[in-house]
Amino acid sequence: MSDFIIYNTLSRKKEIFEPINPGHVGLYVCGPTVYGEAHLGHSRPAITFDVLFRYLKHLGYKVRYVRNITDVGHLVNDADEGEDKIARKAKVEELEPMEIVQMYTNSYRRNMLQLNVLPPSIEPTASGHIIEQIIAVQKMIDSGFAYEINGSVYFDVEKYAAVHPYGKLSGRKIEDLYTNTRDLDAQSEKKSGLDFAVWKKAAPEHIMHWPSPWGEGFPGWHTECTAMSTKYLGEPFDIHGGGLDLLFPHHEAEIAQGVACFGHEPVRYWMHNNLITINGQKMGKSLGNFIKLDEFFTGNHLLLEKPYTPICIRFFILQAHYRSPLDFSNEALQAAEKGLERLINATALIEKLIPTEQSSIDVAGLKEKCDAAMNDDLNTPILIAHLFDGVKMINSINDGNASINGSDLEILKTLYNDFVFEILGFKSEALSGESGGNEVLGDVVDLLLNLRIEAKQHKDWATSDKIRNSLTQLGFEIKDTKEGFEWAFKK
RNA sequence: GGUCGGUUGGCCGAGUGGCUAGGCAGCGGUCUGCAAAACCGCGUACGGCGGUUCGAAUCCGCCAUCGACCUCCA
Known part of the structure; x- marks a missing residue:
């Protein structure tokens, strides 16, 4: 295994970490x-x-x-x-x-x-x-x-x-x-x-x-x-x-x-x-320009266009290197929100991938790059970039444009579990159709979406769209698939 | 005033002396009843001026500019 390198403020250099x-x-x-x-x-x-x-x-x-x-x-x-x-x-x-x-x-x-x-x-x-x-x-x-x-x-x-x-x-x-x-x-x-x-x-x-x-x-x-x-x-x-x-x-x-x-x-x-800035200035108690974490989670602050989930804040912070200043903005936060969703969705998708004889992707190489990024003074932005490369691979496999064999699939599962959840500490915040938080609610949504499928079969697009749009308004994300549908609820 | 650190494409943000991350947004395409999601393709950026070099956004110098610390602050 390669060395873990951290930047030591004392020497102002990156040093190999050796515990006492x-x-x-x-x-x-x-x-x-x-x-x-x-x-x-x-x-x-x-x-x-x-x-x-x-x-x-x-x-x-x-x-x-x-x-x-x-x-x-x-x-x-x-x-x-x-x-x-x-x-x-x-x-x-x-x-x-x-x-x-x-x-x-x-x-x-x-x-x-x-x-x-x-x-x-x-x-x-x-x-x-x-x-x-x-x-x-x-x-x-x-x-x-x-x-x-x-x-x-x-x-x-x-x-x-x-x-x-x-x-x-x-x-x-x-x-x-x-x-x-x-x-x-x-x-x-x-x-x-x-x-x-x-x-x-x-x-x-x-x-x-x-x-x-x-x-x-x-x-x-x-x-x-x-x-x-x-x-x-x-x-x-x-x-x-x-x-x-x-x-x-x-x-x-x-x-x-x-x-x-x-x-x-x-x-x-x-x-x-490094510090977080707001409009280029340090966010601090003494300056009175800070936003409380609870305010982020509720969206209840003049500077916030909407609420942001805790994991979105976490992702936002880890997308910058810890020694770089990071400027707060709604735009950046919303970009983080969407990126996080893409990463989490792809990570969940790994479970559904079907292995084939051959791998057309380099999983071992991806793992090496991820390890190297973390070993280089906790370079989480680079790590996340590599994980997004993997997201593309995962989605391509799912779409049938790439393939993965059984052993690579196991490595991939471990890789994403380790880096996304265990190390970066992200987690899924949506209630998906499978895992579900409230069983009755899930059953009701399934019922509505099954009605929608019937409507679609009769080419009753008006009813079909009405169901989908109403659910979307309530915060559900509806995806049509070959087999039927998928949904997720976002707070 | 002193010390230190930034200045990267529409936005956020990595990084390296030449192979020129990634995300978000945008554009074109595939798929779809229409969408959504996903996939494919496109955009060639590194504050300014000099210098070193075959070659610098990456090294050096100067300038501009922003910030942090020097006082409690994560």
């Missing part, structure tokens, strides 16, 4: 901060790393996939400085912070399920790992790279940068950072504007806080990922993923914290997905 422990992979991905409903932007890392998770398993690795839930610790950088994002929302809505956390965690999980994103192996919460974070902070102090002041603990970036390359992941130079750091908090207790909080003293009105060696407080922005990733995956571990927007400062800080805690870098391969 043969046969096992530790994967950590930054999950959501649960203070709002998930939007399209959240779906990209979730889907990207879901495909990575699925593919690693397909390759035979035993994978431990950790994706955190951030439920404490993000500071709000406005008038309410020092107040926790989640606590702030709680006051507005007069809910307990943990009530908010629970609500949005539930909705996030529901959305992920809809997108056919597999649950991670472990989904740790920051609030559930306060002790681990306190220990991590203590290690940073012990190693001399963090200092306590007035009940808060800060990471000493200057001291760290003197002996370690701070900025190596994001390609930043410490001098540049100095000149660019805004001087907003002149009265700050930090030694330097570059320093970041690893533990923050809680103001009296602050709701979420825990006791620590430095007094009542809460963990800083980046502490949780360092504590939780290494707790479950060890250090160093194999792959750390996340959105490109987390590269700096979050991931840079994680490297520094890791070195401060363990004396070596915590991660072998860093992977970053």
